[in-house]
Amino acid sequence: LDCPPPLKTTLVTQLLQHLANAAIMGGTYALLGIGLTLIFGIMRIVNFTHGELYAFGAYMMVLFVARAGVNFYLAIPLAIVAGVALGAAIELVLLRPKRDADIDTTMLIMIGAWIVMQNTEVLIWGSVAKSVPTPFGNAPLVLGPVSISWLRVVVLGVALLLIGGIYFLIQRTRLGKAMRATFQDSATAALMGVQVNRIYTMTFAIGSGLAAAAGALLGPVFVVTPNMGDPASLKAFAIVILGGLGNITGATIGGFILALAEEIGAGYVSSGYRDAMGFVIIILVLLIKPTGLFARSERVG
Amino acid sequence: MKRLFPVAALAFFMLLPLWMKDQYYLNELIVTGIFIIAAMSLNLLLGYAGQLSLGHAAFFGIGAYVSALTSLGFTVTIFGFEVTHDPWPPFVGLLFAIIASGLCGYLIGKLAFRVRGAYFVIVTISFAEVVRLVALNWVELTNGPLALSNIPPITLGFDWTGSITLWGKIGNYYLVLAVIALAYVVIRQLVKSPFGRAMIALRENETLALSVGVGVTKYLVLAAVMSGAIAGAAGSLYAHYILIIDPMIFMFLNTVIMVIMVISGGKGTLAGPLVGGLVFGIAPVILRAYVRPEAQWILYGALMILIVYVLPDGIVPAIGRWFDGVAEGKPRETRS
Numbered sequence: 001l002d003c004p005p006p007l008k009t010t011l012v013t014q015l016l017q018h019l020a021n022a023a024i025m026g027g028t029y030a031l032l033g034i035g036l037t038l039i040f041g042i043m044r045i046v047n048f049t050h051g052e053l054y055a056f057g058a059y060m061m062v063l064f065v066a067r068a069g070v071n072f073y074l075a076i077p078l079a080i081v082a083g084v085a086l087g088a089a090i091e092l093v094l095l096r097p098k099r100d101a102d103i104d105t106t107m108l109i110m111i112g113a114w115i116v117m118q119n120t121e122v123l124i125w126g127s128v129a130k131s132v133p134t135p136f137g138n139a140p141l142v143l144g145p146v147s148i149s150w151l152r153v154v155v156l157g158v159a160l161l162l163i164g165g166i167y168f169l170i171q172r173t174r175l176g177k178a179m180r181a182t183f184q185d186s187a188t189a190a191l192m193g194v195q196v197n198r199i200y201t202m203t204f205a206i207g208s209g210l211a212a213a214a215g216a217l218l219g220p221v222f223v224v225t226p227n228m229g230d231p232a233s234l235k236a237f238a239i240v241i242l243g244g245l246g247n248i249t250g251a252t253i254g255g256f257i258l259a260l261a262e263e264i265g266a267g268y269v270s271s272g273y274r275d276a277m278g279f280v281i282i283i284l285v286l287l288i289k290p291t292g293l294f295a296r297s298e299r300v301g
Numbered sequence: 302m303k304r305l306f307p308v309a310a311l312a313f314f315m316l317l318p319l320w321m322k323d324q325y326y327l328n329e330l331i332v333t334g335i336f337i338i339a340a341m342s343l344n345l346l347l348g349y350a351g352q353l354s355l356g357h358a359a360f361f362g363i364g365a366y367v368s369a370l371t372s373l374g375f376t377v378t379i380f381g382f383e384v385t386h387d388p389w390p391p392f393v394g395l396l397f398a399i400i401a402s403g404l405c406g407y408l409i410g411k412l413a414f415r416v417r418g419a420y421f422v423i424v425t426i427s428f429a430e431v432v433r434l435v436a437l438n439w440v441e442l443t444n445g446p447l448a449l450s451n452i453p454p455i456t457l458g459f460d461w462t463g464s465i466t467l468w469g470k471i472g473n474y475y476l477v478l479a480v481i482a483l484a485y486v487v488i489r490q491l492v493k494s495p496f497g498r499a500m501i502a503l504r505e506n507e508t509l510a511l512s513v514g515v516g517v518t519k520y521l522v523l524a525a526v527m528s529g530a531i532a533g534a535a536g537s538l539y540a541h542y543i544l545i546i547d548p549m550i551f552m553f554l555n556t557v558i559m560v561i562m563v564i565s566g567g568k569g570t571l572a573g574p575l576v577g578g579l580v581f582g583i584a585p586v587i588l589r590a591y592v593r594p595e596a597q598w599i600l601y602g603a604l605m606i607l608i609v610y611v612l613p614d615g616i617v618p619a620i621g622r623w624f625d626g627v628a629e630g631k632p633r634e635t636r637s
Binding site: 098118234 | 353420424427430434554560602604605609610
């Protein structure tokens with residue numbers, strides 16, 4: 001006779017599975033959030049192309065792995081480098097000439113760039129969803145009651161590695177020090193010999209690279225479509241508001257919180273409202289603590 | 302001279318259908334007109350109050366849905382209670398649309414103006430996205446992605462006066478034109494009033510405005526309410542003209558169209574959204590014959606960037622400066 005498992009066990013198992021899924025998504029969300037918050041914190045620019053850079057990373061995986069047959073693990077850093085290059089190009093061409101413009105002006109420029117990039121994707125790749133082949137079989141990693149596909153394990157691993165890398169970059173390197181100085185006071189930093197313009201370009205490039213990394217990691221998990229960037233942009237905004245604009249630690253924790261909220265919302269409320277969780281968070285944060293949950297003081301790192 | 306422009310333009314567009322009988326172009330003009338009304342409402346926030354709202358498609362869409370549902374009727378179950386609404390005339394729908402969108406403007410304003418700038422932008426985008434998800438998922442009320450269809454057209458008049466129902470293009474054309482003229486007058490009076498002056502003062506220098514006793518939040522929220530209400534009216538007109546609406550109405554690109562209309566025409570000018578709206582309403586009609594939709598959007602995006610670089614004030618102020626220069630017999634130095 002087949003007996004249904006006791007209800008309590010099922011609930012615990014479900015919860016554990018949700019937590020595991022949230023941890024995996026949280027890593028890539030954190031990457032998205034850190035990239036956006038870095039750019040906002042240092043450059044005072046609301047980067048509307050962030051989601052498109054995310055989609056760009058995913059399309060680079062399609063290009064390298066599916067079209068060119070490059071090794072999966074090699075394709076990830078290649079996609080990130082491509083994202084860094086595209087980010088640097090956007091900064092140099094569109095943003096540098098308008099360095100002193102007000103925040104609304106740069107926002108309009110970035111919205112224009114967003115539209116151009118998204119429709120260029122449609123033009124080049126078509127609107128049909130693409131998939132990225134992975135070297136992993138169907139057998140998942142089973143940890144007690146929780147099972148996770150190996151692909152997702154790798155995704156979380158790479159994401160954590162990149163988060164660690166960005167912390168190292170900002171806290172331990174000369175470039176990081178210059179970035180922090182520019183964040184606190186760009187005029188003084190310039191007087192102290194920091195080449196502020198170069199820092200801006202580097203910041204935008206690194207932030208873009210992180211978005212592309214998130215896309216390169218999640219592209220193989222889901223499918224790659226020209227519209228995938230829109231929810232990614234909006235999620236990144238939610239994460240950044242949650243953590244406080246310009247706060248990297250806030251963005252990291254915010255990424256995991258958003259992933260958890262989505263997972264719980266989709267699992268226990270309704271899967272149709274998964275993407276709405278971010279906005280519920282934005283509204284709650286603005287009601288309770290408008291400067292973000294982790295705002296000790298506005299600083300990077 | 303400048304004062305005669307609005308009257309001349311109104312006369313021109315009133316006479317236009319007399320010689321332009323092409324239904325396709327008339328349709329484009331009506332839809333453009335509806336978007337111009339929405340752009341005029343956005344101009345109130347973006348141009349006069351200086352707040353970039355990127356959720357304007359939400360006010361527009363809410364107006365469309367409220368108006369459609371009021372005139373179609375619905376039955377929904379909320380917390381176990383069955384709520385039934387019988388169809389009411391579309392005209393009542395229009396009123397409800399204005400009220401509902403104005404109310405949403407109030408809520409968003411109250412919430413978002415606690416923090417401004419980037420936060421306001423993100424809150425308005427998020428708001429539009431939440432509303433889109435609700436429209437998509439609350440199938441019982443909105444029919445979800447299957448769309449609300451068979452929306453009745455607007456009927457003017459009462460039982461005791463006899464009434465006309467606007468099925469055709471011509472009737473809707475004049476209705477939209479009338480609403481544009483009305484919105485123009487309302488916004489003009491609003492901007493001239495102490496309320497408008499306070500709003501502009503806030504845009505120019507918030508700290509200074511605050512120090513002379515302008516209540517910041519009060520005026521910004523009021524601007525959001527007015528803006529939302531007018532956008533809701535536009536949405537209602539859209540629903541009762543197109544006769545079918547689906548959650549795509551909340552698409553971010555709809556907001557982008559309104560933003561482009563405002564900034565290209567000239568934000569913070571009365572005629573700006575009208576001129577920008579005509580340019581960007583007619584441009585797709587011409588482009589449609591030559592390029593694919595994606596390429597058309599790429600051009601839009603590029604044009605948006607170009608306008609910020611080349612004509613940061615928009616078309617109307619540029620023409621205004623040129624006019625002043627001609628009047629004085631020498632070209633004035635233009636601001637870059």
